[in-house]
Amino acid sequence: MAVGMKMxxxxxxxxxxxxxxxxxxxxxxxxxxxxxxxxxxxxxxxxFSEWNSSPLVHEVTKRGKKKKMLTSMTxxxxxxxxxxxxxxxHIIPPLKAGAVVLAxxxxxxxxxxxxxRGVSPKWVRDLYAFAVKPTVAFYFxxxxxxAMKRILGGRDALKYYEAGMDLGLxxxxxxxxxxxxxxxxxxxxxxxxxxxxxxxxxxxxxEEQQAEVRRIVxxxxxxTKKTRIRRWLDLASLAKGSxx
Amino acid sequence: MARFSFFGEGLPGxxxxxxxxxxxxxxxxxxxxxxxxxxxxxxxxxxxxHAVLDTGMTRSALAGKRLKQAKEGHTLGGITxxxxxxxxxxxxxxxEIIPALRAGFIVLTDRYIYSLIAxxxxxxxxxEWLREVYGFALKPDAIFYLRLQIDDLVTRVLQSRxxxxxxxxxxxxxxxxxxxxxxxxxxxxxxxxxxxxxGFGFQIxxxxxxxxxxxxxxxxxxxxxxxxxxxxx
Numbered sequence: 426m427a428v429g430m431k432m433x434x435x436x437x438x439x440x441x442x443x444x445x446x447x448x449x450x451x452x453x454x455x456x457x458x459x460x461x462x463x464x465x466x467x468x469x470x471x472x473f474s475e476w477n478s479s480p481l482v483h484e485v486t487k488r489g490k491k492k493k494m495l496t497s498m499t500x501x502x503x504x505x506x507x508x509x510x511x512x513x514x515h516i517i518p519p520l521k522a523g524a525v526v527l528a529x530x531x532x533x534x535x536x537x538x539x540x541x542r543g544v545s546p547k548w549v550r551d552l553y554a555f556a557v558k559p560t561v562a563f564y565f566x567x568x569x570x571x572a573m574k575r576i577l578g579g580r581d582a583l584k585y586y587e588a589g590m591d592l593g594l595x596x597x598x599x600x601x602x603x604x605x606x607x608x609x610x611x612x613x614x615x616x617x618x619x620x621x622x623x624x625x626x627x628x629x630x631x632e633e634q635q636a637e638v639r640r641i642v643x644x645x646x647x648x649t650k651k652t653r654i655r656r657w658l659d660l661a662s663l664a665k666g667s668x669x
Numbered sequence: 670m671a672r673f674s675f676f677g678e679g680l681p682g683x684x685x686x687x688x689x690x691x692x693x694x695x696x697x698x699x700x701x702x703x704x705x706x707x708x709x710x711x712x713x714x715x716x717x718x719h720a721v722l723d724t725g726m727t728r729s730a731l732a733g734k735r736l737k738q739a740k741e742g743h744t745l746g747g748i749t750x751x752x753x754x755x756x757x758x759x760x761x762x763x764x765e766i767i768p769a770l771r772a773g774f775i776v777l778t779d780r781y782i783y784s785l786i787a788x789x790x791x792x793x794x795x796x797e798w799l800r801e802v803y804g805f806a807l808k809p810d811a812i813f814y815l816r817l818q819i820d821d822l823v824t825r826v827l828q829s830r831x832x833x834x835x836x837x838x839x840x841x842x843x844x845x846x847x848x849x850x851x852x853x854x855x856x857x858x859x860x861x862x863x864x865x866x867x868g869f870g871f872q873i874x875x876x877x878x879x880x881x882x883x884x885x886x887x888x889x890x891x892x893x894x895x896x897x898x899x900x901x902x
Contacts, residue, residue, distance in 0.1 A: 430748065430795040479745055481735045482753065494731050497681045498759045498805055503732070506752040513746030543681035551801035555748050 434558040440520035441649055442557055443642055444531040446613065447565030448606050449587075450572030451627045452634070456565065457529050459635045460642060464525055468651040472519035474528040479510045490586055497542040500586065504535055505552050516557055523650040532556045533564075533620065537612035541605060542592060560645050563638060564617060565627040569607050673770070676782075677804020683767065690770035691895055692807060694781040697815035698858050699836035700826040701876050702883065706815070707779050709884050710891060714775055719895070722769040725779035729760035743840055751789040755802055758785060762806065770807075775895060782806045783869065787861040791854070792841065811894045813887060814871040819856050821877050826851070 443460065445453040464471045486503050489495040495503070519526050532553045539549045577599060585591065588598050589605025617624055623641060625634050671685035673692075693710075695703045704725070711721045729736075736757050739745050745753065769776050782803040790796050817825065826832060832847040834840075838854025865871060872890060876883055 430793060430798060432795070432798070479739070479749070481739045481742070481745070482749070485732045485735045485756070489731050494760075496759075496763050498763060499731060499756055502752060502756040502759050506749055506756055509749040509752050510745060513749055545678035545681070548678035548801070548804055551798065551804075552752075554795075554798055554801075 430555055432554045433556050436517075436520075436557045438517070438520035438557070439523040439650070440526055441560040441645060442516065442520060442526045442528070443561050443563070443645075444528040444559045445563045445565065446530060446533045446622065447627060448567060448569075448572050448609055448613075450575035451565035451567040452575075452631065453563070453565040453627075454529055455631060456563070456625075456634055456638055457527055459631075460638055461527055463639055464527075464642070469646070470522075470524045470650055470652055472515075472524040472526045474511060474515045474519075474526055479507075482507045482510055490584075493585065493591070495586070495591070497539065497544050497591075500542065500591075501535065501539040501544050501549060501552070504539075508532065508535065508553070509555065512556060520557065525646070525649060528559075531559060531562065533562065533613065533616055533622065536616060537609045540612050541589065541608035561641055562620065562622045563641075564613060564622040564624045565634075566613075566624045567627040569603065569610060571628060572606065573603060674808050675804065676806050676808055677801060680763065680767075680805050683763075688767065688770040688807075689773040691775045692766065692770060692778070692809040693775065693891060693894060694778050694783075694809045694812045695815060696780060696783050696812055696862065696871065697876065698817070698822060698855050698862065699833070700822055700829065701815045701817050702825075702880070703779050703815055705880060706884060706887055707777050709880075710777055710887060713888060714777075714891070714895075720772070720774045721777060722765065722774045723777045723779070724761060724765055726754075726758075726784065729757040730764065731760040732757040747789070747792045747794060750792065751785075751794045751799065752802070754785050754789070758782065758803075759805060766807070778809075781809060781812070783812070783862065783865055783871075787858050787865070790861050791838070791857050811890065812869060812871045813874050813890060814862060814866065815874050815876040815883070816859075816862075817876045819852060819859065822855055823848075823852065 445457045447453040461471055461473060482503070486507060489499065489503060516526055516528070535553060536546070536549055540546045583598050583602050588602035589608075590598060590601050592601075592605065594604040595601040613622075616622055625637060627634065671688070673685045673688045675685075695707055697703055707723050707725075711723050714721045732753065736753050739750065739753060766776050766778070786796070786799045786803065789799055826836075832851045834847070836855070837843075837847045837851035838857075841854070842850075843853045844850035862871075866873065874883065874886055874890070878886075
């Protein structure tokens with residue numbers, strides 16, 4: 426019955442897990458999308474793990490945020506619940522099936538964000554002990570001003586929790602966002618050594634970054650399952666020499 | 670020095686020195702009579718001039734409703750459910766229990782982290798991990814563990830409301846029918862509770878007597894915890 430919970434680093438699956446981390450505006454989502462295209466073209470079985478967990482958990486999160494009911498602790502726990510659902514339903518099964526699983530943000534987002542909110546670093550790391558250790562975790566390192574330029578203006582109004590308004594750092598939402606993000610950057614930087622995050626200089630061109638990402642992923646793919654059929658569209662993109 | 674402490678890393682932004690009340694926990698398996706005794710203790714304490722908050726599991730404003738649905742829908746995995754319960758508990762701790770303690774109430778809680786831990790262990794979560802997760806919980810002033818042997822428990826449940834799907838652990842397919850499953854599941858829970866007695870400092874209260882006998886036993890113990898100074902009585 427109780428099969429015993431597997432902990433971080435102890436999982437052994439035939440698949441591979443690649444994740445991207447970084448602050449908003451670091452370009453990580455673009456890089457992950459480009460990686461996905463290439464992996465599919467190469468014939469790997471790619472599974473993109475979206476943040477679409479159980480509607481029940483999602484609803485609690487949404488309502489809690491909307492009504493500003495969340496404390497640092499419940500914010501942390503409801504996101505961990507969501508992540509657990511994602512792990513149990515959208516990460517472990519495809520990894521068992523031998524897929525290449527891609528995730529936009531992972532446990533390191535929670536570590537950075539929750540610690541920036543005053544939660545104990547040790548506690549939050551223990552909380553996520555059930556997570557699967559990624560094959561490679563990329564960290565898109567971006568100076569705050571570069572990231573801020575990319576997102577402010579270009580998107581809708583900042584959201585309350587996203588800007589760390591619950592911390593009372595500033596009454597001005599943009600200023601609060603900046604202060605909160607700089608705390609998050611500090612936490613990410615501490616994690617580079619702690620978790621062996623692969624830091625990518627996100628101020629370089631998109632192409633240069635992607636070439637580096639593909640090179641690193643390629644080395645980690647030895648022995649991974651491929652599909653036999655390639656779609657003609659993918660072949661076309663291969664013909665253009667998309668392989669780094 | 671603060672009267673209260675956390676089990677582990679604790680909650681951010683809480684000043685323990687502000688907490689004046691008492692936190693009293695009633696624990697035990699299903700059907701052991703916890704809610705009856707919470708009701709009686711509340712009445713008795715209020716008669717003696719104490720303000721009392723009685724609270725139980727899965728009633729938080731944040732997650733209570735959805736958690737109930739999640740439990741019934743059984744689409745969530747074991748770790749997810751454990752954490753959903755932890756979220757619900759944290760919301761009640763921060764929004765009900767701690768404010769009441771700050772205001773000097775006696776908080777009587779029907780179950781605490783121990784039931785959550787026992788149920789999660791039985792459903793496959795790691796015991797060490799659970800203790801770390803619940804490190805944010807306050808250590809209670811007293812934990813009364815209402816204990817009944819499995820045979821007495823079966824009789825009690827049959828006499829009152831019959832076997833319940835969840836109390837029988839039917840979600841885990843532990844037996845052919847409700848009776849078999851109930852016995853297996855509750856035995857396992859009992860074993861997990863028994864393991865916690867020493868580490869968490871449970872006071873074992875024999876729940877096999879009459880309601881009056883068990884209540885008298887509890888009343889004397891509660892009296893000691895709150896150290897009544899003669900007011901009221």
